[in-house]
Amino acid sequence: MIDQKFRKQMQEKRYFQNHRKVLVAVSGGLDSMTLFHLLYKNREELEIELGIVHVNHKQRPESNMEEKELSNFAQQLGVKFFSSNFSGDFSEEKARRFRYCFFEEIMLAKGYTALVTAHHADDQAETVFMRLLRGARLRHLSGMTEVQPFANGELIRPLLYFHKKDFPDILHFEDKSNLQNDYLRNRIRNLYLPSLEKENPRFKDSLISLGKEVENLQTALSHLTQDxxxxxxxxxxxxxxxxxxxxxxxxxxxxxxxxxxxxxxxxxxxxxxxxxxxxxxxxxxxxxxxxxxxxxxxxxSRRSDLKVGSILLECGNQLQFGDYQFSFGTPLEGENIQAIAVSRETPLLLRHRKTGDCLRLKGHHKKLRRLFIDQKIPFEEREKAIIVEQNQQILAIVNIAISDLSKELKSDIMSTVLYIQKIR
Known part of the structure; x- marks a missing residue:
């Protein structure tokens, strides 16, 4: 029965239409062995080459034996087998991160573009319930997705529409730790959901439906707000x-x-x-x-990463600094050129702002920090702002403000003009 339903789903969903090399995560339990057998039976029709990836968590005496048996199983079928051993302090989260890092490593190194895992409908119900218990935001109640980007390809969960009770009792390893209630997911599976199903025999299906409704809602809202x-x-x-x-x-x-x-x-x-x-x-x-x-x-942003350099510009010369072309005394051609009166007797210092910078505006000294706030200058522009300084006094902030000192120089016979043009 499950064979026909699985084959029909493969034809409808076409999960592997863009994949030829498919990596199957196999723990050796009933779920992953069922998934592998279904894919192996249909590999020619699906036009895929299978590989098995396995992580030995080293948490049970049987772990090494199971890894060896899986390796022999893959060898008999002519399927490539990849395995790795978890080490260090064990936790569910650490083990999960280790597994998926290893899966990604194999995909990238061996050219697999799809990773397939055996998560099924009961896992989906447990996931939604666990997130409810932990107070997750609404969007996270959608549970696991069938297909999502992963590594250089996709992570595919083709069994999300199948319940574990529908799986045939094929050869597999039993992980007795799944019967222990040390971890939240085990308590949900072994205690909480069975108790709630006494009140509502279809409680798992209700959780799955809730997850699907949330997913549909999020998809609709994303579509409506995408522009x-x-x-x-x-x-x-x-x-x-x-x-x-x-x-x-x-x-x-x-x-x-x-x-x-x-x-x-x-x-x-x-x-x-x-x-x-x-x-x-x-x-x-x-x-x-x-x-x-x-x-x-x-x-x-680290202050050391910002442009903290400065440069001297002599009268009669031109240079580029930041996003601007500066010409000391010689007019520039083009449009949108800013002109600032400066003295021809001493060089100009072009730099970025420093703590405590002030300039004279309308007869009063004003800190640059306050000026930027008053003029509502965005942070990005503040960091890139270029100061024109002469004789240790600020004459202008390019395209933001010109000090009284520059305006007074216009009538000085020793003055000239600094021409500024934005170049990028």
Whole structure:
């Protein structure tokens, strides 16, 4: 029965239409052995070459024997077999990370473009229930996806529509640790779900349906908002709070390693709704940067990574600095050229800003920091701003402000003009 249903699903889903080399994760348990046998039976029709990948977690006395038996099994069938041993302090999460790192390593090294795992409908129900218990956000209640990008190809879970009770009792290894309730997933499988199924015999199916509804909802919302420029604050602020919430969740999908919790999420949302220019440190060396028009999450900028150099420009010379061409005394050709009055007697220093920088505006000294805030200059532009200095005094900030000193030089017979043109 399962053979026909599986073959029909392969014909409908066409999981492997873009894959020829397929790696099957096999633990030796009933689930993965069933998956492998189904794929092996249909390999010619699917036009795929199979490989087996196995991780020995070294947690049971039988582990080494099972690894050897699987290796012999693969050899008898003429299927390539790859294995690795887990070492170090064991935890479910560490073991999972180790497995998938090894799977990725084999895919990249041996040219496999699809990894297939034996997760089935009961696993899906357990996953949704576990995430409910842990207070996951709505989008994470969708459970596991059938197909997702992985390594140089895809991770495929073709058994998500099959329940374990439908699997034939083929040759496999029993992992007795699955009967122990030391881990949450085992307690869910062995205790919680059986108890709840006494109240509702279709409780697992209800969990799976919930996960599918959440997935469909997320897909629909993503489609409806795909043309919105999420990081444009004018666009963001036009949305109702519920849409803002969704848009921020969509944006955070670009940074899976951040693992933003609910409290941090609300904090970020509050900053986007209320703060002006703002930098907020996040974890894993990321920061939220907000200016008056946009926001973004990026790797934290180290001051040593910024352009801190400076350069002298003598009268009569030209040079490029930053995104600009500077000409001391000789007019430049083209459009949008800024002209600043300077003295011809001493060289100019072109540099980036420093702590404590001030310039004279309308008869008063003003700190650059306050000027940038008042003029709502974005953080990115502040870091790239070029200062024109002469005789240790600031004459101008290119394309932002010209000091009183420069204006006073216009009537000086020893003055000339610094011409500035943006080149990129």
């Amino acid at each position: 919105l420029d999420i990081t444009n604050l004018e666009v963001f602020e036009q949305q109702i709070p519920e849409v803002q919430n969704f848009l921020l969740q969509e944006y955070l999908k670009k940074f899976p390693s951040l693992n933003i919790n609910k409290k941090q999420f609300e904090e970020i949302l509050g900053i986007l709704r209320t703060k002006a220019n703002y930098i907020h440190p996040l974890k894993d060396e990321y920061e939220l940067v907000k200016d008056y028009k946009h926001f973004e999450i990026r790797k934290i």
